[in-house]
Amino acid sequence: MLTTLAFLGGLGGWEILLILIVLLVFFGAKKIPELARGLGRGIREFKDATREIKNEIEEGVKDDKK
Template sequence: MVGLSLLQIPGIPGGPEVLIVLVIIVLLFGANKIPELAGALGQARGEFDKGRNEVEDELEEMQTSNVDADSGTASESTDAASQDNDVDYDPPEVNERNTEVESNQ
């Protein structure tokens, strides 16, 4: 009896529920239409997988091109930093100001 309780997972329809769903599908679409629906479903899944693979390939290409560009940019910025060592940067001084607005009443 323990083996049967392992096969019954809560939330997943069992035998009678699946049978009822199949009867409803046959009544709605007819027995002749079901193979066409299954073929269309398989074709849609194939198109989905094809699109997913294309997107994954594009993302992989973008990541490899970004890695190549980043390595080139890093060497260029290192060269630029070594050439611009004579530039001093002093941030501007902050003066305290009275920000109250006078009213003309």
């Protein structure tokens, strides 16, 4: 969450409001929750994949030490 806040740190309130209005106009109120859900699923899958890779690397290091 800290990286998200750091990213938004350069944007003021009016810029964020303008971005939200543009999103609402382009996609409509019904489409935005679907887009957010899809983005959430993609982030979750990415985190799961990186966690699996990290675990495989750690197990490989443990096996090499034995």
